[in-house]
Amino acid sequence: xxxxxxxxxxxxxxxxxxxxxxxxxxxxxxxxxxxxxxxxxxxxxxxxxxxxxxxxxxxxxxxxxxxxxxxxxxxxxxxxxxxxxxxxxxxxxxxxxxxxxxxxxxxxxxxxxxxxxxxxxxxxxxxxxxxxxxxxxxxxxxxxxxxxxxxxxxxxxxxxxxxxxxxxxxxxxxxxxxxxxxxxxxxxxxxxxxxxxxxxxxxxxxxxxxxxxxxxxxxxxxxxxxxxxxxxxxxxxxxxxxxxxxxxxxxxxxxxxxxxxxxxxxxxxxxxxxxxxxxxxxxxxxxxxxxxxxxxxxxxxxxxxxxxxxxxxxxxxxxx
Amino acid sequence: xxxxxxxxxxxxxxxxxxxxxxxxxxxxxxxxxxxxxxxxxxxxxxxxxxxxxxxxxxxxxxxxxxxxxxxxxxxxxxxxxxxxxxxxxxxxxxxxxxxxxxxxxxxxxxxxxxxxxxxxxxxxxxxxxxxxxxxxxxxxxxxxxxxxxxxxxxxxxxxxxxxxxxxxxxxxxxxxxxxxxxxxxxxxxxxxxxxxxxxxxxxxxxxxxxxxxxxxxxxxxxxxxxxxxxxxxxxxxxxxxxxxxxxxxxxxxxxxxxxxxxxxxxxxxxxxxxxx
Amino acid sequence: xxxxxxxxxxxxxxxxxxxxxxxxxxxxxxxxxxxxxxxxxxxxxxxxxxxxxxxxxxxxxxxxxxxxxxxxxxxxxxxxxxxxxxxxxxxxxxxxxxxxxxxxxxxxxxxxxxxxxxxxxxxxxxxxxxxxxxxxxxxxxxxxxxxxxxxxxxxxxxxxxxxxxxxxxxxxxxxxxxxxxxxxxxxxxxxxxxxxxxxxxxxxxxxxxxxxxxxxxxxxxxxxxxxxxxxxxxxxxxxxxxxxxxxxxxxxxxx
Numbered sequence: 001x002x003x004x005x006x007x008x009x010x011x012x013x014x015x016x017x018x019x020x021x022x023x024x025x026x027x028x029x030x031x032x033x034x035x036x037x038x039x040x041x042x043x044x045x046x047x048x049x050x051x052x053x054x055x056x057x058x059x060x061x062x063x064x065x066x067x068x069x070x071x072x073x074x075x076x077x078x079x080x081x082x083x084x085x086x087x088x089x090x091x092x093x094x095x096x097x098x099x100x101x102x103x104x105x106x107x108x109x110x111x112x113x114x115x116x117x118x119x120x121x122x123x124x125x126x127x128x129x130x131x132x133x134x135x136x137x138x139x140x141x142x143x144x145x146x147x148x149x150x151x152x153x154x155x156x157x158x159x160x161x162x163x164x165x166x167x168x169x170x171x172x173x174x175x176x177x178x179x180x181x182x183x184x185x186x187x188x189x190x191x192x193x194x195x196x197x198x199x200x201x202x203x204x205x206x207x208x209x210x211x212x213x214x215x216x217x218x219x220x221x222x223x224x225x226x227x228x229x230x231x232x233x234x235x236x237x238x239x240x241x242x243x244x245x246x247x248x249x250x251x252x253x254x255x256x257x258x259x260x261x262x263x264x265x266x267x268x269x270x271x272x273x274x275x276x277x278x279x280x281x282x283x284x285x286x287x288x289x290x291x292x293x294x295x296x297x298x299x300x301x302x303x304x305x306x307x308x309x310x311x312x313x314x315x316x317x318x319x320x
Numbered sequence: 321x322x323x324x325x326x327x328x329x330x331x332x333x334x335x336x337x338x339x340x341x342x343x344x345x346x347x348x349x350x351x352x353x354x355x356x357x358x359x360x361x362x363x364x365x366x367x368x369x370x371x372x373x374x375x376x377x378x379x380x381x382x383x384x385x386x387x388x389x390x391x392x393x394x395x396x397x398x399x400x401x402x403x404x405x406x407x408x409x410x411x412x413x414x415x416x417x418x419x420x421x422x423x424x425x426x427x428x429x430x431x432x433x434x435x436x437x438x439x440x441x442x443x444x445x446x447x448x449x450x451x452x453x454x455x456x457x458x459x460x461x462x463x464x465x466x467x468x469x470x471x472x473x474x475x476x477x478x479x480x481x482x483x484x485x486x487x488x489x490x491x492x493x494x495x496x497x498x499x500x501x502x503x504x505x506x507x508x509x510x511x512x513x514x515x516x517x518x519x520x521x522x523x524x525x526x527x528x529x530x531x532x533x534x535x536x537x538x539x540x541x542x543x544x545x546x547x548x549x550x551x552x553x554x555x556x557x558x559x560x561x562x563x564x565x566x567x568x569x570x571x572x573x574x575x576x577x578x579x580x581x582x583x584x585x586x587x588x589x590x591x592x593x594x595x596x
Numbered sequence: 597x598x599x600x601x602x603x604x605x606x607x608x609x610x611x612x613x614x615x616x617x618x619x620x621x622x623x624x625x626x627x628x629x630x631x632x633x634x635x636x637x638x639x640x641x642x643x644x645x646x647x648x649x650x651x652x653x654x655x656x657x658x659x660x661x662x663x664x665x666x667x668x669x670x671x672x673x674x675x676x677x678x679x680x681x682x683x684x685x686x687x688x689x690x691x692x693x694x695x696x697x698x699x700x701x702x703x704x705x706x707x708x709x710x711x712x713x714x715x716x717x718x719x720x721x722x723x724x725x726x727x728x729x730x731x732x733x734x735x736x737x738x739x740x741x742x743x744x745x746x747x748x749x750x751x752x753x754x755x756x757x758x759x760x761x762x763x764x765x766x767x768x769x770x771x772x773x774x775x776x777x778x779x780x781x782x783x784x785x786x787x788x789x790x791x792x793x794x795x796x797x798x799x800x801x802x803x804x805x806x807x808x809x810x811x812x813x814x815x816x817x818x819x820x821x822x823x824x825x826x827x828x829x830x831x832x833x834x835x836x837x838x839x840x841x842x843x844x845x846x847x848x849x850x851x
Contacts, residue, residue: 049754069757082755086773095769096759148759321763325677329686332674332734336689339731343708347700350707360710399608406605409598417605419843424612427835428792430809431828434816435615438622438630443820445618448630478612507597536697538795543816553699560703560799570707573700580695 001046001074001152001184006055008041008208015041017208018055023152023186028178030187030195033205034231039188042205043154046186047076059151070099075145076154080161081137083129089116089140090125096148115147119177135166142177152184159194171198192232196220204228222316229315236288238262240317247313248290250278250305261308264288269297280307351570359564369571378555378572385551388466388541389534392473396481396530397523399474404485404522405515408492418486425479433543436472437463440544464546472540477533481526488522489515528587532580552576616832623825639826649811649827656808659722659797660790663729668783670730671737672775676767678738679745690735701732702799709800720802728800729790736789737782744778784842788835 001023008016016038023029031039044050046057048069057064064072075096083092090112097108116122119139124132132140138158145153158174159167175198178185189195195202196216203213204227212219212228223229223242235242239262255261264280267287276297278290290307351369353361372378407417424432439445440462447459462468492515500510538553545551552572559569623640627633643649678687693701705728709720718724752774756766772779794809801807808827815821 047754047758049757068762069754070760070762074758076755076758078751078755080749080751082749082751084752084756084770084774095756095761099760099765144759321680324763324767325680328673328677329683331670332690332738333686335670335730335734336686336693339705339708339727340689340693343704346707346711347704402601402604403608406601409601420609421612423836423839424616426788426839427616427832428809428828430792430794430812430816431619431831432616434812434824434828435619437816438619438825439615441820443629445622445630452631475611475615478608511597532695533697536699538697538699543813553697556699556703557795557799560706566707569703573697573703576697577695577700580697581692584695 001060001186002056002058003042003046004056004058006042006045006057007053008038008045008050009053014208016045016052019205019208019210021203021210021213023184024201025184026182027200028175028185028187028198030189030199030202031205032189032192032195032202032231034190037205038208039205040156041208043076043156043186043188046152047074047154048072073148073151074154075148075150075152076156077138077141077145077158079156079158081129081141083137083140083144085129088126088128089121089132092129092140093144093147095144100148111147115143118146118180119143134162135170138162138170142174146181146183150183152186155185155187157189158187159189159191167194174198196232204231206231224318226318229318234289235315238282238286238288242315242318243309243313244315245277245289245291247309248288248307249309250280250290250292250307252305255306255308260311260314261306263304264307265304266302280305347570347573350567351574353567355565355567359566361566366567369567370575372568373572373575381550381552381555384466384549385535385537385553388470388473388549388551389531389537392470392477392534393481393527393531395470395474396478397527400478400481400485400526401516401519401523404482404489407482407486408489414490418483421482422479429476430539432476433472433540436468436475437543440468440471463544464548466545466549468544469537469541469549469551472544473534473537476540477530480529480533484525484529485519485522488519488525492518524587528584532583535580536576616828619825620829620832623822623829625822625825628820628822639822640830642823643826643830646823648806649808652806652808652811655722655805656791659725659729659807660787662726663733663790664783664786666726667730667733667737667786668779671734671782672741672772672779674734675738675741675745676771676775679742687738690738693732694735698732698793698795702728702796705731705796706799720800720805722802722805724800724802725797725805725807728796729793732793732796733786733789736785740782740785741775741778744775744781748774780842784839788839791835 003019003021005018005020006016007018008014019038019042021029031042033039041050045052048064048067048071052065059073083089084095087095093112093115094108097103097111103111112125113122116125119142121136121139121143124136124140129137129140138161141158159170162170171194187195187198199216201213201215202219204211204219206227211231212224219228220232223232226235229235229242234245236245236248239260241260249255262282264282266278267281268279270277270279273294275294276292278292278297280288280290282288288307350361352365352367354364354366354368356362373382403421407414407421410417437444441447442459442461442463444463446462447456450456451459496514496518497510500514501507505513536553537551538557541549541551541554542557545554553576556569556573556576559565559572563569622630622632624635624637625632626636626638674686677683696704705724709718709724713719748771752770753766756770757763761769792809793807794813797807798810798813801810808831812824812827815824
């Protein structure tokens with residue numbers, strides 16, 4: 001799928017401002033950004049619920065301009081699943097196939113059974129959506145879209161309605177599912193952890209534009225803008241360079257070769273379970289955070305300390 | 321989608337056009353024409369029908385309609401507010417209590433009006449009971465007067481007042497009442513200074529829903545008022561049946577509608593809310 | 597305060613129900629007047645033996661059913677379209693039909709029918725009553741349906757479109773099934789309003805299309821007649837039971 005200079009203007013604001021992307025078949029692609037950045041609008045443009053003001057959307061090389069949602073071979077998993085409350089799970093999943101009218105009822109029943117086994121919902125076929133759990137509803141919505149074998153599966157923050165514990169588990173299931181079926185996933189989220197862990201490639205969006213696109217590692221380690229750098233994780237900007245908290249080392253006295261070493265005063269620490277965030281203030285008044293593994297954190301790391309890091313851990317200079 | 325929407329809307333548009341707009345247009349036309357010899361309408365065009373309405377003869381009817389409608393609305397408000405409050409405050413079974421108030425509305429308006437005929441007529445229950453208890457010797461003329469009409473209207477339209485009042489009172493944040501009492505207000509003071517002012521929109525909605533049908537009432541003054549308590553609705557009906565003065569009847573109808581519309585627009589314009 | 601409200605509430609409920617209750621009780625009174633003389637089914641039997649009454653009831657039922665079917669269908673389709681894209685002129689016209697006093701609606705339709713009958717050579721009859729009833733009940737249906745649609749999740753329609761259903765299929769397979777309680781409520785409202793109507797019906801009905809309210813009205817005007825009591829009791833309890841049943845059914849649905 002390709003987006004070319006896709007633009008959507010509303011009378012009050014510009015939601016999407018000329019974005020261009022190319023998705024490979026079978027890849028897991030995430031679109032990440034803060035609320036209001038235009039990622040949901042982009043999804044809706046691809047699905048066909050909105051018409052672009054300018055630009056093109058190409059699927060398998062052909063433009064989908066003018067095609068209604070039911071004419072496009074893309075399928076959406078909605079944020080709150082939008083399962084039809086009056087139909088049992090099996091009828092929900094069969095809905096798209098029945099509308100196509102191409103297969104016999106037994107063929108449809110087979111496909112439904114297979115996809116429900118794929119998402120591990122066997123035994124729940126006859127339940128109504130309000131009779132199954134949140135996680136099961138999510139899988140049912142997934143099954144309903146997957147069974148149609150779309151060219152692209154669009155997922156609109158599918159994990160946000162689940163509680164945190166469940167989210168991590170479902171996340172890995174989602175990844176392995178995608179690998180199994182080999183369908184291109186376009187995954188929308190505002191959670192950087194999700195995007196980083198799930199994607200083959202991803203794009204960071206802000207104010208309707210794409211700040212940067214590439215592999216998770218690429219964007220995290222070599223962000224091309226301050227926004228991209230700060231959105232995917234925390235950054236300390238010290239002496240003109242950007243350093244992530246996990247790369248900052250603390251000790252009472254600096255290292256022997258004090259190339260990138262600064263003196264600082266510890267102002268506080270936050271215990272996060274597996275690590276500790278140490279807040280410090282530098283000589284010039286700037287603040288800095290270091291992430292220290294739990295076992296390395298000593299109560300004595302207080303008062304005057306030195307911070308330092310390796311040159312290789314620095315973020316490449318950003319031209320803005 | 322557009323084609324589907326147009327298909328869906330066409331029947332309703334046709335019904336509204338053919339069975340509302342055009343009939344109304346005809347009434348407007350008739351109101352400006354003259355009365356035919358055997359009923360019906362003939363030329364010439366004239367404004368006489370409208371000026372006739374301001375005749376003192378008919379002025380009495382208009383005045384009576386306004387007065388009866390106003391009193392009925394006020395009574396509905398006074399009687400309806402406590403029950404709406406009661407239901408809104410009820411801990412359990414609110415839906416049931418509300419339905420019990422609305423249930424009579426769902427049965428026949430005609431029957432509910434007739435019930436008061438049965439109770440109030442000379443040979444009716446009230447008089448018979450009073451006579452058998454030897455409290456009176458001759459039946460009291462309870463029926464066929466303005467009071468009976470008001471009673472019938474209040475009885476008929478009380479649910480229309482209770483429903484919007486309940487809707488507003490139910491949305492009232494109980495914390496406000498607690499706060500008032502915390503600051504030293506007695507329940508009575510809280511009622512008048514907090515609850516009543518905050519339920520103004522409900523009172524307005526209920527008032528409108530009662531006043532408008534009361535103004536144009538026909539059945540209640542007809543059955544409970546006899547010929548003694550003629551309201552605008554009766555006047556109109558009379559012009560279209562016995563009196564056969566369709567132009568005049570049309571003019572009165574349009575003025576009635578204009579009054580209703582003016583009232584609604586004035587009140588809705590001020591508050592900018594959808595009542596329905 | 598609470599005690600006062602409870603007592604007052606009981607009083608209001610009594611006020612609302614006693615007249616109807618009294619009416620029902622005296623429908624069994626063997627005397628025509630309001631003094632109790634003895635129990636009898638006499639008046640009820642008279643009702644069932646009255647040809648005029650049976651015919652009138654049949655007329656009322658036919659009219660109510662026809663008007664309900666047409667109004668509900670037309671109103672549901674219109675309400676759905678108005679939910680999708682507002683059309684002020686139609687919505688305001690419908691509100692206007694509600695605000696119009698019944699007597700005015702009645703005479704306007706009478707004038708209209710008399711006018712077009714000059715060209716069509718028709719007479720007033722059941723069909724004119726049905727048309728009149730559709731005209732004034734349409735707004736009720738649209739309001740009920742619009743209220744229901746306000747709580748309908750638009751994502752459901754989008755999901756259906758996304759899965760391959762065209763707009764008509766979305767309406768038929770997803771929207772309508774979820775709208776059924778609202779449609780049923782609207783139909784019930786239509787039916788009761790139509791069955792009970794006197795003012796408009798009396799103006800546009802022909803000589804041989806008398807409805808039940810028209811007969812009751814004539815009897816009530818003539819004077820004392822316990823048959824009216826019997827009819828009242830039957831109608832009140834009949835409609836009341838229907839409403840309660842509908843309410844119970846709706847509660848089961850949402851459970």
